[in-house]
Amino acid sequence: MSCLGIMSARKTVSSVLEYLKSGKVLGTRSPQILQSEKSILKNESTALRYKSYYPSLRKEDFISILPERILAPKADSGYMSDDTFQLVKCRDPKFFQFQDSYILLFRDNKAMRKYYESTSLSRIFKVRVKFNILPKNDGMIPVYSRYAKNLESAFQGGESYFKSIKEEQPIEDLSEQDLILLQKSVIPIEERSALIWNLPIQLKSHNIMDKFWFYDIKHCFKLYWDTQTGKTLHYVAFNDPVDCLKLKRNFHGVNFDDCPQYKLLVETLNGEC
Structure with missing residues (x-):
C-alpha cells in the first residue's frame, strides 16, 4: 500500500472513532446521558419505577429483558436470583385500581444499579424501557x-x-x-381478589353470589356506585384463586344478562389474564 493509501486509511479510522465518541450512533447512549446517570446512581435508592398502561406484566417480563436472557432465554441470569427484586403493582389504596406504574424493589443498591445499567437498551413489547430511580422517601x-x-x-x-x-x-x-x-x-x-365494573346498581351482594354460584366466592360488595350514571365497581373475594381467574376469563367483556348497558370489565388484582 502506498503512503497516500495508508494516510487515507488512518484518516478514515480516526474519523470513525471520533464519530463513535460523539454518541450519535443508533442503539448507543451518549456520554452526557451516561454521566447524568452516574450522578443519579450515587444515591442509595433500591427501587425503580416503570410506567406502563398494561396491567398484566409479571416479574418474569422484567427478568427476560436482561441481555443474557435475550440472547439465551433459558440461560441462568447470573446475579439475578428470585429474591434479587420484588415486583409491586401500584394501585389506588381506596378502590384498588391499577395506576399505570410498577415498582421494582431490589435487595440492595448494587443489584439495582446492575439491573438499571444492564437493561438500558432493552425492550418490553417492542417499547424501549425507561426506568426512573426512586429517591428515598418519595412517598x-x-x-x-x-x-x-x-x-x-x-x-x-x-x-x-x-x-x-x-x-x-x-x-x-x-x-x-x-x-x-x-x-x-x-x-x-391479590390472587383471590377481583374487581368488576358495571354490574347493575340494584343488585345486592347475595344476588351476585347467587348469579355466580358456580364460583367459590367468599363475599362481595360495592366499592363505588353512581346513581346518576348507574356505574358500579364491586370487590369480589374468592376462597380459591383458580375460581378468581376463571371468572375473569369467562366474564370479562361479557354483557351481563345480555344487556349491552352492563358490559362487564373484570380485573384480577394479581394481574393474571
Missing part, C-alpha cells in the same frame, strides 16, 4: 402500606373495609425491605 411506601391495609380489610368483609377507610390512621414508617415483606404477604390476597 410510595405510605401509599402502598395503605393499599395493603385496606385490601386485607376488604378480604375480611365489607364492614371491615369501610371501617378501615374511615379510620385513615397514620401508617407506620417502613423501610423498603419491610415493604418487600408486606408485598409478599399481600400476594395470596
